[in-house]
Amino acid sequence: xxxxxxxxxxxxxxxxxxxxxxxxxxxxxxxxxxxxxxxxxxxxxxxxxxxxxxxxxxxxxxxxxxxxxxxxxxxxxxxxxxxxxxxxxxxxxxxxxxxxxxxxxxxxxxxxxxxxxxxxxxxxxxxxxxxxxxxxxxxxxxxxxxxxxxxxxxxxxxxxxxxxxxxxxxxxxxxx
Numbered sequence: 001x002x003x004x005x006x007x008x009x010x011x012x013x014x015x016x017x018x019x020x021x022x023x024x025x026x027x028x029x030x031x032x033x034x035x036x037x038x039x040x041x042x043x044x045x046x047x048x049x050x051x052x053x054x055x056x057x058x059x060x061x062x063x064x065x066x067x068x069x070x071x072x073x074x075x076x077x078x079x080x081x082x083x084x085x086x087x088x089x090x091x092x093x094x095x096x097x098x099x100x101x102x103x104x105x106x107x108x109x110x111x112x113x114x115x116x117x118x119x120x121x122x123x124x125x126x127x128x129x130x131x132x133x134x135x136x137x138x139x140x141x142x143x144x145x146x147x148x149x150x151x152x153x154x155x156x157x158x159x160x161x162x163x164x165x166x167x168x169x170x171x172x173x174x175x176x
Contacts, residue, residue: 001069001070003065003069004065004066004068004069004070005066005070005074005078005117007062007063007065007066008062008063008066008070008074008075008078008079008117009078009081009113009117010058010059010062011058011059011060011062011063011066011075011078011079011082012078012079012081012082012085012113013082013085014055014056014058014059014062014082015055015056015059015079015082015085015086016081016082016083016084016085016086016088016089017052017055017085017086017089018051018052018053018054018055018056018059019052019082019086020052020086020089020090020093020094021048021049021051021052021055021093022048022049022052022053023090023094024046024048024049024093024094025043025046025047025048025049025050025052026043026046026049028046028048028049029042029043029045029046029049059079059082063075063079066078073116074116074117074119077112077113077116078113078116078117080109081109081110081113083109084105084106084109084110087102087106088106140169143165143168143169144169146161146165147162147165147166147169150162150164150165
């Protein structure tokens with residue numbers, strides 16, 4: 001169980017650091033009002049962005065290992081803690097300033113993660129039918145298509161839709 005907890009917290013660190021690195025890389029890439037293939041190519045040339053993607057892959061691998069031995073709620077709580085990691089790393093990398101209340105919130109997240117980890121126990125893998133997996137795959141494809149369409153909407157409306165599709169994609173990915 002110690003290995004699984006280490007992997008869950010490793011995933012938290014990987015995701016949090018990846019977010020900041022991807023932000024740095026995206027800021028360096030020339031912007032555009034719509035999502036196009038050249039944006040992907042410009043991002044692929046940004047070292048921090050690519051390292052962030054690699055850390056995301058590492059985070060996924062660590063999450064899978066953690067989910068083999070820990071209950072879902074423990075792994076999800078650890079991954080949710082990546083937001084606190086992002087905030088702390090951003091104070092150093094992109095010179096963000098956090099208020100006292102934000103630092104207290106980060107400390108509360110840390111304490112909460114320690115309490116959740118201390119309550120973790122073994123749990124067996126869930127049984128998922130083939131039909132449920134096919135429905136999930138279909139929904140993922142629909143969300144992907146919606147994300148491509150949302151990427152073509154200019155301005156803040158497009159950003160809101162892309163954020164919504166990213167959230168749906170993340171949520172779907174964590175239900176599988």
